[in-house]
Structure formats: structure tokens, C-alpha cells
Amino acid sequence: MNKLEQVFTNGKAFIPFITAGDPSIEITEQLVLAMADAGADLIEVGIPFSDPVAEGQVIQEADNRALSGGVTTDKIFSMMGRIRKSCNVPMAFMTYVNPIFTYGTDRFMKNCQEIGIDGIIVPDLPYEEKDELMPCCLKYGVKLISMIAPTSNNRISMIARDAQGFIYCVSSLGVTGVRQEINTDVKEMIKLVKEVKDIPCAIGFGISTPEQAAKMVQFSDGVIVGSAIVKIVEQYGMDCVPHVVEYVRMMKNAIK
Amino acid sequence: MAKGRFGIHGGQYIPETLMNAVIELEEAYDRFKNDPEFIAELDDLLNNYAGRPSLLYFAQKMTKDLSGAKIYLKREDLNHTGSHKINNVLGQVLLAKRMGKNRVIAETGAGQHGVATATAAALMGMKCEIYMGKEDTDRQRLNVFRMELLGAKVHTVTSGTQTLKDAVNETMREWTQRVKDTHYVLGSVMGPHPFPSIVRDFQSIIGREVKQQMLEKEGRLPDVLLACVGGGSNAMGLFYDFIEDTKVRLIGCEAAGYGVDTAKTAATMATGTVGIFHGMKSYFCQDQYGQIAPVYSISAGLDYPGVGPEHANLHDMGRAEYVPVTDDEAVEAFEYLSHTEGIIPAIESAHAVAYAKKIAPKMSQDQTIVICLSGRGDKDVAAIARHRGVQIYE
Numbered sequence: 001m002n003k004l005e006q007v008f009t010n011g012k013a014f015i016p017f018i019t020a021g022d023p024s025i026e027i028t029e030q031l032v033l034a035m036a037d038a039g040a041d042l043i044e045v046g047i048p049f050s051d052p053v054a055e056g057q058v059i060q061e062a063d064n065r066a067l068s069g070g071v072t073t074d075k076i077f078s079m080m081g082r083i084r085k086s087c088n089v090p091m092a093f094m095t096y097v098n099p100i101f102t103y104g105t106d107r108f109m110k111n112c113q114e115i116g117i118d119g120i121i122v123p124d125l126p127y128e129e130k131d132e133l134m135p136c137c138l139k140y141g142v143k144l145i146s147m148i149a150p151t152s153n154n155r156i157s158m159i160a161r162d163a164q165g166f167i168y169c170v171s172s173l174g175v176t177g178v179r180q181e182i183n184t185d186v187k188e189m190i191k192l193v194k195e196v197k198d199i200p201c202a203i204g205f206g207i208s209t210p211e212q213a214a215k216m217v218q219f220s221d222g223v224i225v226g227s228a229i230v231k232i233v234e235q236y237g238m239d240c241v242p243h244v245v246e247y248v249r250m251m252k253n254a255i256k
Numbered sequence: 257m258a259k260g261r262f263g264i265h266g267g268q269y270i271p272e273t274l275m276n277a278v279i280e281l282e283e284a285y286d287r288f289k290n291d292p293e294f295i296a297e298l299d300d301l302l303n304n305y306a307g308r309p310s311l312l313y314f315a316q317k318m319t320k321d322l323s324g325a326k327i328y329l330k331r332e333d334l335n336h337t338g339s340h341k342i343n344n345v346l347g348q349v350l351l352a353k354r355m356g357k358n359r360v361i362a363e364t365g366a367g368q369h370g371v372a373t374a375t376a377a378a379l380m381g382m383k384c385e386i387y388m389g390k391e392d393t394d395r396q397r398l399n400v401f402r403m404e405l406l407g408a409k410v411h412t413v414t415s416g417t418q419t420l421k422d423a424v425n426e427t428m429r430e431w432t433q434r435v436k437d438t439h440y441v442l443g444s445v446m447g448p449h450p451f452p453s454i455v456r457d458f459q460s461i462i463g464r465e466v467k468q469q470m471l472e473k474e475g476r477l478p479d480v481l482l483a484c485v486g487g488g489s490n491a492m493g494l495f496y497d498f499i500e501d502t503k504v505r506l507i508g509c510e511a512a513g514y515g516v517d518t519a520k521t522a523a524t525m526a527t528g529t530v531g532i533f534h535g536m537k538s539y540f541c542q543d544q545y546g547q548i549a550p551v552y553s554i555s556a557g558l559d560y561p562g563v564g565p566e567h568a569n570l571h572d573m574g575r576a577e578y579v580p581v582t583d584d585e586a587v588e589a590f591e592y593l594s595h596t597e598g599i600i601p602a603i604e605s606a607h608a609v610a611y612a613k614k615i616a617p618k619m620s621q622d623q624t625i626v627i628c629l630s631g632r633g634d635k636d637v638a639a640i641a642r643h644r645g646v647q648i649y650e
Contacts, residue, residue, distance in 0.1 A: 050547040051416060051533065053428045054271045060415060073545050097269055097532045102546030124535075126275045128259075128268055132532070149273035151435055159272075173273060174433035 003090035003118045004042070004143050004165040008200040012255040013041035013222030014213075015202055016229050016248055017094060019062035020045050020079070021071025023237045029079050030241050031233075036089035038245045039252035044121065044224065047076055047095035054123035056177030058227040062234065073103050077111050084116040092119035092145065097132060105136045113140035119165050121145045127159050148193065149173075150184040156192040166200040167193055169220065171207065177227045179206030187219040210254030217255045225251060260449020263572050265565035268448040270535045273432045281439075282450040284355045289457065294354065301346045305379070306336045308343075308461065312469035312626070317596050318612075325479065325619035327612060328626045329599070330466055332490060339602065339631030340462060340490045341372035345441060347458035349376040352439035359383040359434070362441040363427040365392055365420035365486065366557035366604065367399025368631050369443030374408035376441075384408040387426045390418040392556045395639050417550045420486070420560045424534055444487025445564035448535030452564050459493025466626055467497050474624055480505045480615065483628035484607040485578065486522070486558035488567045490630035495576060505577065508567060509607040511553035512580035522551035524563040525571055525578035533561075538568040554583040554643060557604040557631075585610040587643055590633060602631030603640065 007013050016035050020028045032043050048063035048071060055063070080091065093112070100108045100122065112120070120142055125132060130144060137144045143165035148156050150173055160167060169189055171182045190201045203216045204224030213223045232247055233240045259282075260266045268278060288294040302308040311331040319327045332340035352360055360382050364370030370386040377384035386408050393400050393412045403410050416422035424447075431440045442451040445459070463481075470478050481498060483491035485508035498504045510523040521527055524539045531540040533548060541549040541561040553559040563578075570576035586603055589610035594600045601609055608627050616625055633640075641648040 051421065051425050053425050053534075054432070056429075057415075067547060096546075098540075098542070098548075099546040101532050102529070102542060102544070123271050124269050124532075126268060126270060126272050128275070132267075132269075147272045149271070151273050151276050153276065155272075155275065170273060173435065175429050 002141055002143060003088070007042040007090050007166065008221050010041055012217040013202060014039065014248065014252040014255060015042045015044055015222055015224040016040050017044040017046060017224060017226035018229055018233065019048055019059060019066050020076045021048060021066030021069055022062040022230070022233055023065060024069060025071055025075055025079050027238060027240065029083060031244055032083050033087055034241050034245045035248050036087050038248040040089060040248055041222065042090040042092060044092050044094045045076070045080065047073055047093055047099055049096040049099055052096060054175055056175040056227060058230050058234070059176050062230045073099055077115060080117060081115045090118045091116070092121055093117055094121040097122050097125045100133065105133055109136040109140040109142050112142045117142060119143035119145050121147070121168060123147065127155065148189055150189070152189070156189060157196045160193040160196040160199065163197065163199055166202055166221070168224065169201050169203045171203050171205045176205055178208040178231070182206050182212065186216070190220055210250055213251055214254045223255065260453065262566045262569035265536065265538045265568040266449055266452060267537050268535060269532050269537070270448045271432055274435060277431070277435045278448055278450065280355070284351060285450055285454055288351055288354055294350070298347055298350055301350070302343065302461065306342045306346060307334065309465045310334055312466060312473065314473070315597050318593070321596060322613060322616040324616040324621065325623040325625045326621070327616060328470070328478070328624060329629045330462060330494065330626055331629055332462060333601065333605070333629045333632035337368070337372045337375050338634070339368040339372065340459060340493060341369045341443060342375070343461055343493065344443065344455050344458040344489060345369070345372040345376045348439070348441045348454065349373070349380050349382060352441070353380055353382065355439065357437055357439040359438045360441050361385045361387070361427055361430055361438055362443060363420065363423035364388050364443065365423065365559060366555065366602070367392065367396040367403070367635060368557060368602070370403050370408070370410070371399055371406070373441045374403040374406035377408065378406045385411060387411045387413050387423045387430065389413045389420060389423050392419055396556055396635060399635055420556065421548065444489040445492040445566060446487040446534060446536060446562060452536065452566055455489055456492045456496055456566060459489050460496040462490065462493035462628060463495060463497035466494065470624070470626065477501055477504050478626045479619070479623040480507060480625040482507050482509065482608040482612055482625060484509045484558060484604045484630060485563060485567060486511065486560045486604065487562070488564040490628050492564060492566055494628045495570070499575060506570065506575065507611065508576055508578045509581045509611045510578055511555050511558035511607060512582045513552045513554070515582055516580045520552040522553040522559050522561065523580040524561065526580045536565045538565045539563050554586065554639070555603045555607065557602070558607065579611055581607040581610045587640060589613060590636070590640055599629070600633035600637070601629050602633050603636040605630045606633070
């Protein structure tokens, strides 16, 4: 049973993102377990990539720290496997297409199935290229999450029609990172999705404050927060767990 | 399957935010490439601004010295701005203008593409911003100043390895931020479709001219075409019109740095594996987990961990050969061409000259080699001096 279906059943979903291996694989493991306890509805774990073109500086640097610390895709699979033994929270990987392709798409998705990874988010794999991963995703029951962006316009219905799990709505132009204001008409983007398909929509990119999150869930099913959490990890390093927990609680409360 | 495939290579592996921009670019290109007015305007710029056609020069002394095949140099170094990059840039900036964009951005390695883009932007009244790795702004400082003189803003990229790869990353990030009014003038036959095809088309004038010039001078096609390959734009431009002429050997010269058996190399075909990066499936220098390798070459323009998808396919088909050339061989060829022919080549182009020196003596005197001299070497003089232990800074 794919756990993505339960993500949006406990009110509006709060979806935190962390980079695996930043500051260490042990802390990542603790963070996932602690965020699940703190009310995270889905946990997005980033497999770091040397050249993350969709990321702003905060996540770029987290990827660098993690890779410099020696984290690899295999170590991340082992860690996620340990987590799955005691934790039922839905989990997704966020990574770029090359780490999956080069690892071997079939082997990657097979590992995801065995461990219990429910979905993958691949920001450099647009609709036109989804067949690169989709056959293996279907074979092993891993949902390939579709993204829509402020520039998608006429593409939204095409993407929504074939989407599975939920839709990741990119709130702003540019790369990931904390933003003071979100000016895009995300509400309209989501309306276009729901006209075509009844599928949950979560908004990501730029969200950091409880106020922003509360505003976003007025017209969406959840929010995804990455850079704001990665910044806390950067600031507190090996002592980051309680600080991240506090933040996740605050955000989940804000959207209840 | 998406568009823009060369065998298994190519495609459009980019964030959703950019998809409508590349679709819009493809539609505009398909419309204007056959538009007589667009073609006439581009031809006029190429002939009367860039100085085309470029010369095909018979390198008599080099030929005599190597006592083998006759050697011709395709003098792209004589183009305005000093390299082949202007061919593509004039086409793309003209296209961007037709598309209603008023701002262009570009990555640059050695600075040649950045200078060409800044030049075309100045000419056509567009705003221009260039992204260049810190390592390259250090080793090519004169080109940074040149771009600024032309009115461009130069951003020093300090992420990653601080070279061409990171400059591409940063330009792509900027494009996702300002996609509406901005065109990304990609500098090589790489990136997502339609860039590999657009850049190849604009550069293919090199090979078309060579074909005509060789028929005039020799009455037949050349036996070997040689060009350096980083992303591969001058090589693709030279090779394209000869792909069907299967008797013509096509040889791309990759930057081997310290050697292909060391970690300090940028020879993608020799050491890379198939991957997906910078919008395309192709060969990349990477580790077993798909992390892109920090590559190295003395040449900033070839210091790139990938290669254009059409080259990857020519390699797979066995239609073109790709050979590694080390720093030392390239520097030796740089000096050799300077004192033998009185022509200082770009250190990038010197990789092709070096390979010509290896194969010409083994060929017969009625055979011919055409080397694409993709750029001039003025920009490299200080770096070569430093390689030889003379501490000159621009």
C-alpha cells in the first residue's frame, strides 16, 4: 500500500525537506524520526547532487556539506531502511535525474520499494521526459511526483491529467530558497489542476513562516518547506534536532 | 519520448519552469530559420560584421616540417571577437530580438563566448549579463574586462568547482528567475533541445565553407577534419556538412589535462559514462553515484565534464573519433604553431593542432587535413607563460 494516500488525510499536510547526510547520516536519521513525531505528514529526503540546478544557495551548500562528509546513495538507502523498521511516516526522495539514472533506474526503484519509499520528486525531469523513470516507478509502485510552475500555464492540464500521488506546485520563479513574499497566483494554478483532476496540491519554494504557510493552505492541500529547515540544520549542526522539531510543530500548528 | 534526440542522447531534462521557454524558442527558431528576411539579416552580419567567410589557409611550413599530409587551417580565429563563437551568438541574439526579448544571459569558460555575446548584445541593443567561474575570471582576466568594456555585467561564480560547469548551472538558475524577458544564449552544442540543434546549425557555416574552399583549392574533399571538443561547438560546426561523406575522417580532440589515467582530466569520451545533466543525456565525467566529477584542463574552454549529445551519438555510431590530448601536448602545439606559421592559436584549438602533429607524418603527401583553428591565442599568452614558469599576469 502506497502511503502517499494518507499524507493528506490529517488536515492540511506539512511536508518538511532535509538533505540526507547534512550534517551527518546519523543526524538525518534522528531528524526524520523526530519530524515524524512532531507531526510531519510526509518527509522529503534529498539525495544530494553535485550540481543541483534547481536549488538556491542554502540547499546547494547543504548538498556540498553532505557530499564532502562522504554520504552516498547506498548509505542513504541503508539509513532509510533502518528508519522504516520503526516509523510509518510517508517518505519521498527528492533528487536529480542523474543520481537515479547512473545508479541504475531499475535498481534504484527496486530499493525504494523494498525499503518503503513512497514517492520521488525529480526537479529536472519534466513531463516530456517522464518515461525516463516512469516504467520503473510503475513496476515497483513508487509514485513519480509531477511539478507545475508559475510558467506552466497551458501545460497544467496535461501534467495534471497524468499526475499521481500529489502535485508539487512551485510557488515562484527561480530556485529554492526563503522568500519574503510570494507573488505568483498559485491559487489560479491549483484551480486549473482541480478542473482536470481531483488530486492533492502541495505548494513549495519560498515558504518559511507560519503566516505564509497558513495563507497557502487556504487554497492548497499542504505546504513543502525546505530551505528554512536546512538553514536551521546549518545553524545548529549536530545539535539541530530539537530546533527542527520545534519548527515543524509550529508550522504544523499554523496550518491545522 | 521528448524531442531533440541523437540516438539515445539529447532530450530536455530541465525544470518545469523552463519548459515553455524552450518550447517557445523551438517554435521561434523553426519559424525564423526559413524566413528570408532573417536569413538575409544574419548573412549580412556574418559577412560585414564578423568578417566571413573565414580563410582556409594552407600551412605550408607546418606541412613541410611534418612531411606528411597537407595541412589546412580554417581560420575562425580571424572572425570578429577572435573565435568561432560569434557565428552562433549573432544567430541567437538576432533570434532573441525577434522573439521580443530585451535581455540576454550566457555562461562562459575561456571568455570567448562571453565576449562574443557581449559584442552581439552591444550591437543589437540588448542588456547582457555573463556568468563565469571564479577560476576562469582569474585566469582570463583580460576577457572579463573586455566584456565589461562592451557593456556587459560579469558575475563571478563561486559555487562548485568555479569553472564552466558551474557557470552553466548559475546561468540556468538565473534563467528560471527571469525567463520572460531573457534569452539564454547557450554557447555550445549542449543543453536541452533545441539548443544542440540551433547552435550546430549556426556553427555549420564552418564546414560548409570548408567544403567549398577545399573543392576550390584541392578539387576534392579533405581526408581528415580535426577540431577541439569541450561542449563541441566548433567541432560540430566543422563536421556537420561532412557526416554523409563517410570517407572523411572526423576527429574531435578532447582535453586530457594531465592524462586520461589521472583524475586531472576533462576527456569525457575517454573517461566518462552515459548520464543526464545540463538538460541532456550524453557522456559525462562522473562517479558511480552520478556525482559530476571536478574536471581539469589548462584550457578554460575545454574544462567541462560533458560533451554535446550529437557528438555522443557520432561516437556511439563510430562516425567520429574522439582522442585525448594532454596539457603538455597542447602547450607544445601552441608554441609550435606560433613560431612555425606565425599564428598564435587559442589553447583550445592547440589541442587539435597537437593531434595533427601526431597523425600528419603518418599520412601520405597527397592527403589533406583541415584543422579548425577555433580561436586566437592572445587571451592565453599569460597563462602559457605561467605554465612555463614565467610569472606574467595581465
